[in-house]
Amino acid sequence: MEGKKLLNRYQIMELIGQGGMALVYKAKDTLLNRVVAVKVLKSEFNENEQFIKKFKRESQAAASLSHNNIVSVFDVGVEDNNHFIVMEYVEGDTLKEYIQKKGKLSWKETAYISKQIALALDHAHKNKIIHRDIKPHNILITEDLIPKVTDFGIARAITTSTITLVEETMGSVHYISPEQARGGFVDERSDLYSLGIVMFEMLTGRVPLDADNAISVAIKHIQEEIEFHEDDLDDIPESMEELVLKLIKKNPNDRYENAKDLIQDLVAVQNGEKVKNIKSRDKRTRILPGIKPVQKPKSVDADTKKSQNKSNNIYRKPAFWIMASAIAVVVIVGLIFVASIFKVKDVQVPKVEGMEMTEAISLIEEAGLNYEIEKRENHPNIPENHVISQNPASSTYIKESQTVKLTVSEGPREVEVPDVIGxxxxxxIQELENFNFVVKEINRQFNEEIEKDIIYDQNPMPGLVLKEGSEIILYVSKGKDTVIMEDYKGKTVEEAKAAIQAAGLQVGNITEVVSEQFDKGLIIDQNPKSNEEVPRNSVVTLTVSKGKLQTKTINIRIQDYLDIDLDDEEIPTVNLKVVLISQDNGSSVEYEKKHKADETVSVELEGFGVQYYQVEIDGKQFSPEIITF
Structure with missing residues (x-):
């Protein structure tokens, strides 16, 4: 698939992930010049109508949602029988990978991440979509630590009969709600159960229920209660523990009713306040209709019976009915006449939210309505003397002269900027947002002394009194400025030098050695080694191959080096030594042995390129001679 261009627009770059039914590729949207993710249905499912429907359902569910904590869907299509979805590309890890890297998360970070997942679910549920497969694998964590929910592959619209087959509702078994495991009715509370299991895993670093096979795990979700181990609770507030345990109740009626209530309690836990929804919905009270007592019939005496019979005789006379009809006609005509005189018009309530007070009052009075300022309150975004809300809402029809109640802004409160340094x-970020400040910008810089992800400065400084909604700039440490060493083995010296300098490192000594494995001029070793993390500007030393040794034989006629006449004297014995000299003036003795002065000796030398050899006889050195290998 790499290199293919879908719809003449989406250039596939590389495979970045895969699941049971689809492959996910990184791609370039050539029309909008941006990087996207393209999810492509696996080829073996292209003829499977059930999988195609499931794939389309995912695109429809996700495309109907627009939220900062939900991965956006940009496009869907089919080309050459390849069904695909074009989505927002998120750079970062899955929440599962994030947990595995850190072991477990602090309760504060768990609350921060969970609140944003809950906001995503609240948005989906308000749009009548149940995800049904909430798990850390389906939550992406951006480089800015923003969680984004993805993979609506088994999502369904909420109806009064959201009951499907077990195999269709089955998400990942370790996070599945009991009702999903049974194949029963699922609603918003099923997603909240799965979120509770994810929160348990974030806090403890493990899933609460596990077994040798999926069926056993599903049965445990149906039957076994989940509890924290005593060791898990050392640093977790009691309110956080209660919140998670409420989410993972077996009976949906014992859980949170909706994501909004959960969000309220998460905010309370973060602020160290008392949670509101833990005990209020543990059980529902069913009110039965009252039963009236049975009364005995009263005895009727003779005089009473006679009176009743007399009354009944009056109702049977025609004159009574004629008079009653005439009176009814008069009353009805009178009521119609009075209604026509005093009829009150219906008036449409104008939209005044966000308007300045005088403008809003003028618009209300022009519509023939009265107004009342019900209350005034601070608001971080709406200016002073502007309308925050109205009741009834705009476009509602009410009777003329009725009252529209207004809530009016007193502008942002003035709040002391909290100290978040360290x-x-x-x-x-969470603390600043709790005080309704806006984090405008995050500057990340390397810092040799401050741990990674720690705030080391802020602007404005803490202690200043500013209005809510004011913008804050944070300065966050990227930790020490380090580089992960590449593997330079097999590269040429020039290639290695260029890569070292591009990484912000320095080239150190380069040593040449013989290598039977690498050709001449290629890197065979380095220091520091590949994959080591080193400070930027570190020195890298390289070892380069001279290539394989070459051999060459030289013939040395000893008498050519001696000033003697071999015919007149007895032939002497001499000590012959041959020294090989490299281009860097290094030397090595390659041959040393005693010979008669009239011998010619063959010596085999090993070396590279152009070198020198030097003959030494009985300690006397002769001029070096060139040898080319």
């Missing part, structure tokens, strides 16, 4: 980025 806190983790995620905690600092």
């Amino acid at each position: 806190k983790f980025e995620v905690e600092g």
